[in-house]
Amino acid sequence: MESKFNRPLAITHPIEMEDRIKLSHGAGGESMTGLIKEHILTHFAPTNDGNREIKIGIRQLDDSAVVGDTVFTIDGHTVKPLFFPGGDLGSLAVAGTVNDIAVMGGEPLAMASSFIIEEGLPMETFERVCESMGKTAKAAGVPLVTGDTKVVEKGSIDKFMVITSAFGKMSPYLKSNLDEARIYRPLDTEWLKDSNLAEGDVIIVSGNIADHGVAILSGREGYGFDTNIKSDVAPINGLIGEALKVGGVTVAKDPTRGGIANTLNEWAEKSKVGILIDEERIPLAKGTLAACEMLGIDPLNVGNEGKLVLGVVPGKADGVLAALRAHPLGKNAAIIGRATSKIRGVVMETLVGGKRIVEPPVGDPVPRIC
Amino acid sequence: MESKFNRPLAITHPIEMEDRIKLSHGAGGESMTGLIKEHILTHFAPTNDGNREIKIGIRQLDDSAVVGDTVFTIDGHTVKPLFFPGGDLGSLAVAGTVNDIAVMGGEPLAMASSFIIEEGLPMETFERVCESMGKTAKAAGVPLVTGDTKVVEKGSIDKFMVITSAFGKMSPYLKSNLDEARIYRPLDTEWLKDSNLAEGDVIIVSGNIADHGVAILSGREGYGFDTNIKSDVAPINGLIGEALKVGGVTVAKDPTRGGIANTLNEWAEKSKVGILIDEERIPLAKGTLAACEMLGIDPLNVGNEGKLVLGVVPGKADGVLAALRAHPLGKNAAIIGRATSKIRGVVMETLVGGKRIVEPPVGDPVPRIC
Numbered sequence: 001m002e003s004k005f006n007r008p009l010a011i012t013h014p015i016e017m018e019d020r021i022k023l024s025h026g027a028g029g030e031s032m033t034g035l036i037k038e039h040i041l042t043h044f045a046p047t048n049d050g051n052r053e054i055k056i057g058i059r060q061l062d063d064s065a066v067v068g069d070t071v072f073t074i075d076g077h078t079v080k081p082l083f084f085p086g087g088d089l090g091s092l093a094v095a096g097t098v099n100d101i102a103v104m105g106g107e108p109l110a111m112a113s114s115f116i117i118e119e120g121l122p123m124e125t126f127e128r129v130c131e132s133m134g135k136t137a138k139a140a141g142v143p144l145v146t147g148d149t150k151v152v153e154k155g156s157i158d159k160f161m162v163i164t165s166a167f168g169k170m171s172p173y174l175k176s177n178l179d180e181a182r183i184y185r186p187l188d189t190e191w192l193k194d195s196n197l198a199e200g201d202v203i204i205v206s207g208n209i210a211d212h213g214v215a216i217l218s219g220r221e222g223y224g225f226d227t228n229i230k231s232d233v234a235p236i237n238g239l240i241g242e243a244l245k246v247g248g249v250t251v252a253k254d255p256t257r258g259g260i261a262n263t264l265n266e267w268a269e270k271s272k273v274g275i276l277i278d279e280e281r282i283p284l285a286k287g288t289l290a291a292c293e294m295l296g297i298d299p300l301n302v303g304n305e306g307k308l309v310l311g312v313v314p315g316k317a318d319g320v321l322a323a324l325r326a327h328p329l330g331k332n333a334a335i336i337g338r339a340t341s342k343i344r345g346v347v348m349e350t351l352v353g354g355k356r357i358v359e360p361p362v363g364d365p366v367p368r369i370c
Numbered sequence: 371m372e373s374k375f376n377r378p379l380a381i382t383h384p385i386e387m388e389d390r391i392k393l394s395h396g397a398g399g400e401s402m403t404g405l406i407k408e409h410i411l412t413h414f415a416p417t418n419d420g421n422r423e424i425k426i427g428i429r430q431l432d433d434s435a436v437v438g439d440t441v442f443t444i445d446g447h448t449v450k451p452l453f454f455p456g457g458d459l460g461s462l463a464v465a466g467t468v469n470d471i472a473v474m475g476g477e478p479l480a481m482a483s484s485f486i487i488e489e490g491l492p493m494e495t496f497e498r499v500c501e502s503m504g505k506t507a508k509a510a511g512v513p514l515v516t517g518d519t520k521v522v523e524k525g526s527i528d529k530f531m532v533i534t535s536a537f538g539k540m541s542p543y544l545k546s547n548l549d550e551a552r553i554y555r556p557l558d559t560e561w562l563k564d565s566n567l568a569e570g571d572v573i574i575v576s577g578n579i580a581d582h583g584v585a586i587l588s589g590r591e592g593y594g595f596d597t598n599i600k601s602d603v604a605p606i607n608g609l610i611g612e613a614l615k616v617g618g619v620t621v622a623k624d625p626t627r628g629g630i631a632n633t634l635n636e637w638a639e640k641s642k643v644g645i646l647i648d649e650e651r652i653p654l655a656k657g658t659l660a661a662c663e664m665l666g667i668d669p670l671n672v673g674n675e676g677k678l679v680l681g682v683v684p685g686k687a688d689g690v691l692a693a694l695r696a697h698p699l700g701k702n703a704a705i706i707g708r709a710t711s712k713i714r715g716v717v718m719e720t721l722v723g724g725k726r727i728v729e730p731p732v733g734d735p736v737p738r739i740c
Contacts, residue, residue, distance in 0.1 A: 018493075019492060019493045019494065020489075020490050020491060020492055020493060021487050021488070021489060021490065021491040021492075021493060021496055021521055022489060022521065023489050023521050023522075023523060024521075025487070025519065025521050026485075026487065026519050026520045026521030026522070027521070032519055035519065036517075036519065039493065039496060039497050039500060040500050040517070040519075042500075042504075043497075043500040043501045043503065043504030043505075044500065044503065044504050044507070044513075044514040044517075046504065046508070051513055053479070054480070054513060054515055057513070057515045057516070058514060058515055058516055058517060064516060065480065065482070065515035065516035067479055067480040067515055067537075068479070070440065070479075070480075070537060072480060072482055072515065072516060072535075072537060073482060073516055074444075074482035074483065074484045074516060074517065074518055074533070074534075074535050075484065075518045076484035076485070076486050076518050076519075076520045076533060077520075078486060078520045078522050078526075078527075080526075109423070109437055109438070109440075110424070110435065110437040110440075110442060112435070112442055112443060112444035112535055113444065114444045114445065114446035114484075114533045114535075115396075115446070116446050116448060116486075116531060116533075117391050117395070117396065118391070119390075119391060119392060119393050120390050120391065121390060121391040122389060122390055122391075123388075123389045123390060123391060123409065124389065126391055126409060127409050127413075130409060130410050130412075130413040130414065131413045133413065133414070134412075134413030134414050134416065135413075137414070138416070143414075143421055143424060143427070143437075144414040144428060145424055145427045145428055145435035145437055145442065146427070146428055146434060146435035146442060146443055146444060147406075147410070147414075147428060147444065148444055148445045148446050149395065149396050149402055149405065149406065149410075149446075150396045150446045150447075150448045150738075151391055151392065151393050151394075151395050151396030151397070152393075152396075152448050152528065152737075152738060153393060153737065153738075155528075156448075156450075156527070156528035157448075157526070157527050157528065157531075158522065158525075158526035158527065161486060161527075163444070163446060163484045163486075163533040164444075165442075165444050165482055165484075165535030167437075167440060167442060167537050367522075367523065368520075368522060368523075
């Protein structure tokens with residue numbers, strides 16, 4: 001199947017492609033990291049220099065920034081279609097931002113939303129998205145306190161995009177969680193940073209991977225496949241809270257664009273430690289696997305919107321796993337591997353008994369999943 | 371001139387226009403307020419209820435929210451063209467958000483930016499905008515600490531949009547400023563809320579109005595008029611700081627979409643007091659006035675991006691005016707009127723000696739100015 005997301009970009013711009021923005025620059029993988037490092041940090045980062053209040057800034061390329069005792073994040077949502085099995089633009093816009101605060105060890109306190117709407121959007125569509133945002137905000141326990149609305153002329157934007165921002169403070173469970181980890185090894189940080197992973201830490205995923213990306217595709221016209229797969233979109237601040245109460249969590253991430261392959265490669269690179277995972281243990285629904293095989297995409301690279309990947313000190317892994325499984329969003333949680341200095345990067349022991357390198361994805365194979 | 375922004379929307383959608391989003395819904399005037407009250411608050415506001423930390427929430431429709439001791443805002447920027455006389459998407463995106471925090475009496479501490487980019491955007495364009503953001507952030511003294519990047523396929527968005535969010539704390543000058551105002555009258559608030567204006571308060575504007583909207587139009591193709599007018603886009607956190615140091619400021623706003631007509635009508639409605647202004651005193655460049663006359667638009671309704679409108683207790687008005695004039699961004703500051711309970715709404719004494727009602731604008735006459 002020659003699908004849209006595989007079309008060679010060079011067809012559109014045969015010349016000077018290197019000097020233009022490509023879809024992969026926004027797909028959450030290596031290409032996006034390159035764009036940020038080469039073209040954004042040059043201009044933004046100098047303004048951070050010398051400001052000791054910035055504990056985690058834009059240079060760290062983490063899920064949120066930490067300024068003083070405030071955790072802060074923003075996320076644009078351009079999902080297509082607006083409504084898909086299991087969710088919609090509204091639930092996604094709220095969950096995505098809540099989750100970015102939560103995986104730093106933050107407790108989100110309030111959200112803001114910016115609407116960019118195409119002239120002519122049916123009011124009913126607009127209101128359904130607002131309703132979904134309100135419901136998801138209520139489920140997460142995080143109020144929407146301010147916003148902005150822009151309407152652009154027909155053809156200037158594809159229907160409707162929602163950008164959300166949130167701020168929060170440190171989770172009340174974070175300090176004791178890190179103290180529990182320190183019983184096992186030194187850990188010089190106040191927050192769940194991508195660079196915290198160390199030799200021996202156990203990797204846990206909170207449930208079936210890749211459902212979100214597959215649900216998005218099945219919701220698009222012209223893909224010609226039928227699945228019962230629903231997006232996992234959900235706020236996971238409650239779920240991570242249960243893990244932090246147990247303690248020993250050193251690093252956390254919601255594996256969105258680029259999937260768990262991207263998450264694990266970011267950790268391996270920033271923490272300077274290898275990660276060995278076991279294919280057999282990775283929770284994956286049969287229908288999702290079948291769809292990925294049909295589309296020729298790797299489920300490890302497909303985005304999730306309600307999952308949590310954790311690194312946990314060995315002595316606490318079973319306790320954290322049990323806590324996740326006791327939560328409605330973590331029933332299928334599983335230990336999928338561990339950090340080891342014996343390898344570099346991310347390596348997977350495959351079902352057939354071999355080993356393969358899990359490459360950092362260039363980007364997510366499914367465009368506009370979030 | 372039959373300009374784009376005047377084209378009747380009904381041509382595009384002859385039927386059921388009432389059930390669709392219109393350009394005016396995002397233009398900052400009465401139409402937008404209606405959309406928020408009827409279609410957004412219904413779903414968002416219930417999540418605020420009972421949360422005593424929310425001092426100023428979405429119901430107040432103010433420039434920013436206040437949660438606990440944190441001021442918080444978000445603003446989407448869809449300006450067209452991306453580069454215009456006096457500024458660009460980048461300077462606008464930073465100044466707009468800094469200013470929303472500043473006019474609440476807040477001191478912005480950090481900013482986040484969300485990029486939504488059309489595939490194929492020249493990298494040079496992208497980088498020029500980033501550079502401008504960095505420079506403006508430096509000028510404002512507010513670091514860009516985190517961000518998000520989405521790229522959508524060609525045709526899904528008009529080139530490039532930047533959404534910024536910021537949080538801050540109370541300005542160190544706000545408390546003493548309000549205490550100065552309390553010498554003249556009771557004032558039951560900790561913040562510069564739109565509802566603070568009272569009988570006798572003097573209205574000050576920090577300089578020439580309507581330059582931004584006219585500069586945007588002159589930067590567009592096909593408008594066939596030449597001016598030397600430049601956008602006033604600038605962060606005004608320093609300017610308002612000078613006013614607060616003097617004290618006695620009760621309310622402040624940056625008069626963006628819908629211009630000073632919208633600002634003054636919002637104050638009159640929320641503060642339940644009339645406002646009388648004097649046309650002769652309103653600072654306005656000759657070229658801007660000429661352009662507005664040619665286009666048939668009212669400069670009072672045209673947006674600004676680096677101006678400040680203040681309400682000040684009478685005893686402090688001259689001091690505040692002098693402080694504004696001593697700042698590079700306030701050289702043309704002027705007292706333009708006062709609040710009075712003798713009238714309702716906003717009324718202007720005209721140059722020809724009559725009086726006219728300054729209606730709350732349906733929206734800004736220039737679309738996509740910010």
